[in-house]
Amino acid sequence: MIDLEAVLSLRAVATQGSVVAAATSMGYTPSAVSQQVKRLERETGIALLERAGRGVILTEAGTRLVVASTPILADLERLRADLQLTAGADDRVVGEIRVAAFSTVVRGLVIPVLSGLAERHPDLSLPLRESEPWETIALVASGQRDLGIVHRWGGVALAMPDHLVSTPLFTDVADVILHRDHPLAGHTELRPEELAGETWVATFEATICRQWLRRLFDGVPNAPRIVHESMEFQNHLEFARTGRAVALVPRLGRGDIGEDLVAIPTAAPASTRDVLAVHRRSQEDSPALRTALDAFVEHAQAM
Numbered sequence: 001m002i003d004l005e006a007v008l009s010l011r012a013v014a015t016q017g018s019v020v021a022a023a024t025s026m027g028y029t030p031s032a033v034s035q036q037v038k039r040l041e042r043e044t045g046i047a048l049l050e051r052a053g054r055g056v057i058l059t060e061a062g063t064r065l066v067v068a069s070t071p072i073l074a075d076l077e078r079l080r081a082d083l084q085l086t087a088g089a090d091d092r093v094v095g096e097i098r099v100a101a102f103s104t105v106v107r108g109l110v111i112p113v114l115s116g117l118a119e120r121h122p123d124l125s126l127p128l129r130e131s132e133p134w135e136t137i138a139l140v141a142s143g144q145r146d147l148g149i150v151h152r153w154g155g156v157a158l159a160m161p162d163h164l165v166s167t168p169l170f171t172d173v174a175d176v177i178l179h180r181d182h183p184l185a186g187h188t189e190l191r192p193e194e195l196a197g198e199t200w201v202a203t204f205e206a207t208i209c210r211q212w213l214r215r216l217f218d219g220v221p222n223a224p225r226i227v228h229e230s231m232e233f234q235n236h237l238e239f240a241r242t243g244r245a246v247a248l249v250p251r252l253g254r255g256d257i258g259e260d261l262v263a264i265p266t267a268a269p270a271s272t273r274d275v276l277a278v279h280r281r282s283q284e285d286s287p288a289l290r291t292a293l294d295a296f297v298e299h300a301q302a303m
Contacts, residue, residue: 001043002040002043002044003036003039003040003043004069004073004076005036006036006037006039006040006043007040007065007066007069007073008026008073008142008143008144009022009026009028009033009036009037009040010036010037010040010048010049010058010062010065010066011066011069011142011143012025012026012033012142012144013033013037013049013056013058014058014062014063014066014142015138015141015142016138017055018055018056019033019034019037019056025131025135025138025139025142025144026144027129037049040065044061044065046059046061047059047061047062048061048062048065049062070163073143074163074280074282077143077280077282077283077286078282078285092121092123093121093123093124093287093288093291094123094124094288095123095124095125095286095287095288096124096125096126096127096146096288097124097125097126097146097147097286097288097289097292098126098127098129098144098145098146098147099114099126099127099128099129099145099146099147099148099149099292100128100129100130100131100135100136100139100140100145100147100148100149101128101129101130101131101136101148101149101150102130102131102132102133102136102149102150102151103130103231103253104233104250104252104253104254105149105151105252105253105275106128106130106253107252107253108252108253108303109149109169109252109275109296109299109300109303110128110149112299113292113295113296113299114126114128116295116299117291117292117295121291124288124291124292126292129145132206132207132208133150133151133152133158133208134158134208136148136149136150136278137150137158137159137160137161137164137278140164140278140279140280141161141163141164141280143280146279146280146283146289147277147278147279147289147292147293147296148277148278148279149169149275149276149277149278149296150275150276150278151172151208151273151274151275151276152208152273152274152276153208153209153211153212153215153271153272153273154212154215154269154271154272154273155215156208156211156212156215158208160278163280163281163282164278164279164280164281165278165279165280165281165284166276166277166278167276167277167278167279167293167296167297168274168275168276169275169276169277169296169297169300170275170300170301170303171272171273171274171275172250172251172252172272172273172274172275173250173251173265173270173271173272174212174248174249174250174251174265174266174271174272174273175248175249175251175263175264175265175266175271176190176195176246176247176248176263176264176265176266177236177237177240177246177247177248177249177257177261177262177263178240178246178261178262178264179240179241179242179243179260179261179262180259180260180261180262181243182243182246182262184264185262185264187264188264189264189265189266189267190264190265190266190267191266191267191268192216192217192219192220192223192266192268193220195217195223195224195246196217196220196221196222196223196224197223197225198223198224198225198245198246199225199227199228199244199245199246200213200224200225200226200227200228200245200246200247200248201226201227201228201229201230201235201236201239201240201245201246201247202224202226202228202229202236202247202248203229203230203231204229204231205229207231209248209250210226212248212271212273213226213248216248216266216269216271227245228245233247233249233250233253233254236249237249237254237257237261240261241258241260241261248266248271249263250273251263252275275300277293277296277297279293
């Protein structure tokens with residue numbers, strides 16, 4: 001019999017592009033993922049991965065197995081939803097919804113929602129994993145997470161597979177953070193050309209936030225000049241507090257910036273990001289998923 005857990009590992013390799021990335025996304029070691037795929041190859045008697053340079057790619061048979069397993073896993077997901085409906089016939093919500101979300105929304109939205117759900121529905125488990133939006137989309141699409149919270153900046157693309165459903169939650173605004181003594185600190189809004197000569201602290205190159213910062217300066221020569229890199233927005237605030245850099249920091253989860261900093265929105269373009277919840281279409285009838293999603297929507301509207 002084909003091991004479904006091993007199939008999920010193979011799907012993760014296909015989605016993430018490598019055994020190492022698949023292991024990271026699933027919370028396993030690369031050795032564990034390799035062993036699962038090898039076990040699957042022994043069960044089927046067919047090679048499912050092959051070497052390509054220093055990495056691996058799926059063979060034709062491996063690709064067919066991943067494609068063919070998709071409706072089977074979707075059927076199992078619908079069966080799980082039916083079982084949850086039966087188990088929750090007495091109005092209890094039972095089951096597990098695995099959540100993935102980006103860091104600032106974890107602080108600003110996810111933790112309060114999970115805390116409230118734990119009190120109202122003690123039989124509902126909601127394990128959380130922090131991940132960037134692109135990774136979250138891949139995790140939900142491949143079945144490794146059930147509900148994802150992602151953000152989409154302006155014109156920065158965030159590809160959404162057809163079998164995923166997105167639900168808008170709210171729109172977040174990012175402000176330029178400056179020291180109060182900065183020459184631009186008295187402005188009510190800032191345009192990219194006014195910020196062209198500044199030294200910036202930003203997130204890493206691969207992040208959507210960094211891509212938006214670069215998009216903000218489209219058409220402005222030699223900007224932005226990014227000198228410092230950190231994934232923690234709190235560190236960005238501390239850099240700005242020294243007066244040695246400016247930062248673009250979302251309001252979500254930012255907290256009080258203190259009296260020595262000012263926060264000024266950008267104009268032409270405005271720096272906004274849409275925050276969305278995503279789940280697989282096959283989960284539509286899951287009471288556990290619906291309960292969690294409704295809680296996120298309700299809390300987001302209250303914000």
